[in-house]
Each structure stands twice: as structure tokens, then as C-alpha cells.
Amino acid sequence: MSTLKAVRGTRDLLPPETELWNHVEATARRVFSRYNFGEIRTPIFEDTSLFARGVGEETDIVSKEMYTWEDRARPQSEKAQSLTLRPENTAGVVRAYIEHKLGDTGLLQKLFYIGPQFRRERPQKGRYRQFWQIGAEVIGPISAGSESPLRDAEVLEMLATFLDELGIQGWHLDINSVGSATDRPRYVAALREALAPVKHLMCEDNQRRAETNPLRVLDSKDEKDQEIIEKLPKIADFLDDDSKAHFAAVLAALDACGVPYHVNPRLVRGLDYYTRTTFEFTHGGLGAQNALLGGGRYDGLSEAIGGPKAPGIGFAMGEDRLILTLQAAQEQAAGLADFFIAPLSPDQNPAALELARELRRAGLRVELGDGSFRMKKSFEIGNKLAKKIVLLGEDEVKSGILTVKDFATSDQTKVAREQLLTSSH
Missing domain, CATH: 3.30.930.10 (Bira Bifunctional Protein; Domain 2)
Known part of the structure; x- marks a missing residue:
């Protein structure tokens, strides 16, 4: 059986x-x-x-x-x-x-x-x-x-x-x-008129739609028909x-x-x-x-x-x-570091390494940036490599209050250094 x-x-x-x-x-x-x-x-x-x-x-x-x-x-x-x-x-x-x-x-x-x-x-x-x-x-x-x-x-x-x-x-x-309800019939009529001389060049489904439901032609994913579809009238004009x-x-x-x-x-x-x-x-x-x-x-x-x-x-x-x-x-996140540390200038590089060492010793996975990177580059790299980015500038080093952005939620918060070590598990 x-x-x-x-x-x-x-x-x-x-x-x-x-x-x-x-x-x-x-x-x-x-x-x-x-x-x-x-x-x-x-x-x-x-x-x-x-x-x-x-x-x-x-x-x-x-x-x-x-x-x-x-x-x-x-x-x-x-x-x-x-x-x-x-x-x-x-x-x-x-x-x-x-x-x-x-x-x-x-x-x-x-x-x-x-x-x-x-x-x-x-x-x-x-x-x-x-x-x-x-x-x-x-x-x-x-x-x-x-x-x-x-x-x-x-x-x-x-x-x-x-x-x-x-x-x-x-x-x-x-x-x-x-x-x-009055715009749509005028547009459908214009579509039918525009499709009449070219519909025979389209796939079988779009040939049928051109007669029965012309709007569906615009929704077609057939790659061969896209050049024809692109030249059809636009609804905004009606x-x-x-x-x-x-x-x-x-x-x-x-x-x-x-x-x-x-x-x-x-x-x-x-x-x-x-x-x-x-x-x-x-x-x-x-x-x-x-x-x-x-x-x-x-x-x-x-x-x-x-x-x-x-x-x-x-x-x-x-x-x-x-x-x-x-x-x-989730599969992508499984391979990501917990934090990407982004020093905002070369002067913060030593402090960034010190913070990375603390976080790693706490069992966290950390990627380290460089103070020579522009802010945009740090965010681009951090988004590819980590779940969160820690911005480390002169103020953050002095105050111990770090700026942290979560890439998944786009939330940006201020977090005390000690809290970062204890709340990330």
C-alpha cells in the first residue's frame, strides 16, 4: 500500500x-x-x-x-x-x-x-x-x-x-x-484600444486579459511583454x-x-x-x-x-x-555580531578597542570599525555585519553614555556603558 x-x-x-x-x-x-x-x-x-x-x-x-x-x-x-x-x-x-x-x-x-x-x-x-x-x-x-x-x-x-x-x-x-467608478471605465476603454494592435504579440494569458480584463495586463509579470506594457496609457491621465x-x-x-x-x-x-x-x-x-x-x-x-x-x-x-x-x-541574523562599534574619529579608536574587549569578555560577539570611516560608511558596514551599532564619540567616551541603534527596529537610544554589558544577554 x-x-x-x-x-x-x-x-x-x-x-x-x-x-x-x-x-x-x-x-x-x-x-x-x-x-x-x-x-x-x-x-x-x-x-x-x-x-x-x-x-x-x-x-x-x-x-x-x-x-x-x-x-x-x-x-x-x-x-x-x-x-x-x-x-x-x-x-x-x-x-x-x-x-x-x-x-x-x-x-x-x-x-x-x-x-x-x-x-x-x-x-x-x-x-x-x-x-x-x-x-x-x-x-x-x-x-x-x-x-x-x-x-x-x-x-x-x-x-x-x-x-x-x-x-x-x-x-x-x-x-x-x-x-x-467613472474614471475606470474610460481608462479600460483606452487600454483596450491601445492593446488591440499589439495584443497578438503578447503571451496567451495577456491576449485573453486584453479582451476580458485589460487592467490585469498591467499586473503581468511576463518579462517578454514588459516593453509593450510600458508604452500603454497611464491611469493618472484619466x-x-x-x-x-x-x-x-x-x-x-x-x-x-x-x-x-x-x-x-x-x-x-x-x-x-x-x-x-x-x-x-x-x-x-x-x-x-x-x-x-x-x-x-x-x-x-x-x-x-x-x-x-x-x-x-x-x-x-x-x-x-x-x-x-x-x-x-532570522537566518541572516544568526550570522551577525551583537554589536558593531563605530568610533567617530581616530581619537576614539583606543576607547573603541577597550569597549570591544569588555563586550567580548562578557560573551558578546563584536565587530570593530575605525575612526577614519565616514558615518555613512560605518552604518553601511555595521548593517551588514551586526544587529546593533554603537556610536563612540568624544562625548560618549567622557560620559559613559553610549548611543546605540538597533538595525532591526531602527530605534536609537542612549545606554549607560554598564547597562550595555548587562542587558545584551
Whole structure:
């Protein structure tokens, strides 16, 4: 008898790896609670029409990737119902918002979820047919401020905080606007017109998308098609004044709270419900498939599935990929020194060696810089070799109060020399 194994595209999670999963989820719950989000748990399967109407019948998810079946265990007098394992959770959360009349409170609903989703796509690094997502949605009536660009910026600032508190360095935020419900059709029409004479030169998937969902062409990772994609019209040229003002206000709020971003005019979300702000966080440690999470605004989704007007914004992050990023960071950190000591001038070199000797005798791993290095060079080298950098200038030598920066969190603190020796274990 052959040995049974997990179905292709699925996997078992075993200790000690599950400890890291629990850490990620606990961090999400802790951070999200500070922003007044509460947890929602929706069914793993829903009526198929929810995704067809909400996500879009011509999207790859609905047309090719869903696990759908007919529920035959019903009375013979009833028609068999088509059910689908949820391929994403935004539509389910909005369905719950409508069904339970959460909009009647007149307040914003700030909801997060953690759980499995299912898509029948080609398995690859960090991507499985049963995969886990952490996501959140902010939705409510216009009177509660659900359309405000401040909501968009707050969600992005929360995500930046979450990634920072997980210790993920080097994340990158791309942001764009795909316009309003009136901007988008004009842009899609312009894309179709621009693609018509060149689509036959593109890959098979993009030829199909050019007809059914032209926005997805912009999201294509096919290298051979990038030269064509680069010449296509840009959505920014089709935004009305309200959409431009909304996007400008989002960027201004991000600037004010210090969240770095890059406006990427090619960034779109392929699902039908997205409007205005779209975004994606990426990380270089994942290679070509580098997306950590993505999301955007969906002001018309509630109406699309039969509910009241309830603008919203949300995101979903692939927990599997997040874990890969953290594991890579941990492996890198395992080879790092505890401290890189950076004397600020040659005069502090002897004191730097003395401090290094003390720390090493205390059992710590230490790399020593040189006072001839410029500050920028010391930080660059220290970031490659150590977890923390100790800045040693004339004031630090005299006072015994050292300046220490943690590369993982970017926190810079003043630490007494004696405390550095005792608190680093």
C-alpha cells in the first residue's frame, strides 16, 4: 500500500515552525487592536455568486482558480446550490457587514481576520493552494468618514507599524490610484484600444486579459511583454479632479506621519471591486515573486452584492510569504555580531578597542570599525555585519553614555556603558 501524502499544493505546519506562525498572528492581533480593529470570522465556503458578483467573473480567480461544487445534500425539491471555498475574504466580510446590518450603527466597522483561503493556481515558492491570509477591512456609511483619504493613510501606517514590529527590514510600499467608478471605465476603454494592435504579440494569458480584463495586463509579470506594457496609457491621465484630490490627500497624510512610499503608475489590483487607492508592500528577500501584501479601496463593493452604499478599504497579506521573509531574516541574523562599534574619529579608536574587549569578555560577539570611516560608511558596514551599532564619540567616551541603534527596529537610544554589558544577554 502506498504511503499517503498531503495533497499537492498543501502542506503540514509542524513545530517549531508553528511557534513563528503564532508569533506573527499574536503581533497582528496586538498591533491591530491598538487601531481599534476587532476580529471577524467568516465561513470557509460561501455561495459562488458572492465571488462572481464581487470579485468579478472575468478575473483569473473566478474564471480559473476557484474550488467550486454543487451542494447536493439538500431536499430534492430545492435546486442544488453552488458553493465555493473562499479564494479571498473581502467579499465575505462585506457580505457579513450587509447581512448583520452593521451599517445601522452609523459607525465605521474596523474588522480583521486570520485564516485559510483556497485557489487552484500553480504552486510556487510561498504560494499554496490552501494558503493563509491576515487581512483587515474598514467599511461603513459615508457619514462615518468611510470615504476619507485619512482612512487609507491610517491603514497604510498600521501596516508599516506591523512590519516594523515584526522586525522586517527593507519593505517597500508602492501606491497608485485606479480612479473612481467613472474614471475606470474610460481608462479600460483606452487600454483596450491601445492593446488591440499589439495584443497578438503578447503571451496567451495577456491576449485573453486584453479582451476580458485589460487592467490585469498591467499586473503581468511576463518579462517578454514588459516593453509593450510600458508604452500603454497611464491611469493618472484619466483621473477626474476628485480622484486626484483624494490621492494627493492620502500621500500628504503619509508624508506627515513619515511612511515612505513610491508612486507606481503601473500598479493595479486585478479584482473588479477596487477603486481609487491601491497599494502593495514588497520585500526583496522573496525574489521575483516579492509581494508581501496588497490591498486598496473598494467603494462600490457593497452595492455590487446587494447592500447599501458603504465605501471601504482593506488589505490581505499572505502569511506563508511573510513567514518565509522572517525565516530568511532570522537566518541572516544568526550570522551577525551583537554589536558593531563605530568610533567617530581616530581619537576614539583606543576607547573603541577597550569597549570591544569588555563586550567580548562578557560573551558578546563584536565587530570593530575605525575612526577614519565616514558615518555613512560605518552604518553601511555595521548593517551588514551586526544587529546593533554603537556610536563612540568624544562625548560618549567622557560620559559613559553610549548611543546605540538597533538595525532591526531602527530605534536609537542612549545606554549607560554598564547597562550595555548587562542587558545584551
